[in-house]
Amino acid sequence: MNESLREALLERHSGSTRTLNAIRRSALPHPRLGLGDFLRELYLPARRAWTLLALAWLLIGSIRVLILPSPAPIEGQKDASALLASLPLHQFDEILHRTGTTR
Amino acid sequence: MPPVDAPSLQLRLVAAARAQEAAAWDELLKAQQLPLYAYVAEFIRDREMAYDIVQETFLAAVRHIGTLREDGRFVSWLFGIAHQKCLQHFRTSRRRLRHFDEDAQVDDDWADEGAVDSREQLLGRERTEEFFSLLDALPAAQRSTLLLFVLEEFSLEEIATITGVPLGTVKSRLHHAKRALRERVEKLS
Secondary structure (H helix, E strand, O other), rough: OOHHHHHHHHOOOOHHHHHHHHHHHOOOOOOOOOOOHHHHHHHHHHHHHHEEEEEEHHHHHHHHHHHHHOOOOOOOOHHHHHHHHHHHHHHHHHHHHHHHOOO | OOOOOHHHHHHHHHHHHHEEEEEEEHHHHHHHHHHHHHHHHHHHOHHOOOOOOHHHHHHHHHHOHOOOOHHHHHHHHHHHHHHHHHHHHHHOOOOOOOOHHHHOOOOOOOOHHOOOHHHHHHHHHHHHHHHHEEEEEEEEHHHHHHHHHHHOOOHHHHHHHHHOOOOOHHHHHHHHHHHHHHHHHHHHO
């Protein structure tokens, strides 16, 4: 018999190499990640998805700015401070007295 | 540049592995994965479970490399972890280790360590199929000892360390295993 027992034993299990390779890789130590590495790891594997998502948000924001009118003051409604300022002095003091505040 | 011999390369890799360098671990484990798997699979006689045990062994080795005292003993240390995992498997699966207490029947005819047949002598006398057949029939303790002797050429002292039994026990187990092998061949012929 030319083949050694060791070789025969290893040959008997040679079909397991692929699985063992995967097991070995899964057991290797992982380098510690910093915040930059973490963000890179987060972004790079799915950068297209992240880019599309960012573009979609930009589009939504732009449409909102363009389409929706900015809130206009209701006609006839005055600013509260202007209203107070226009009151006669005695009425103004009375309101202050009622609300418990001082001038 | 002088050629790098295997032991010094291994020492360098182990030193790098202590620093958790993935490439060094990859090299070290790649070199041992098949012999280790063969040992575990033949010892517990369950190929699927052997994958789990090899994975657990690798993970434990990476995590506990600090417990390795001598870098030059990395391989026997790794096999020692696997051996303990195998014993755990036997305990948890409640499979009985046949004749694990056989060491009480140590023959008096066991000579000193020098009388251990060389691997080459064994190889010259046996055939592969007969070896496998015998391996399956051997009690687990003897099977484990014979596998370590054949697969990695561990010394008897190393086998004693790996299996956690006294040197005399290793000698007797190996002696019984080889005698059984011899008897089987004589019967066949």
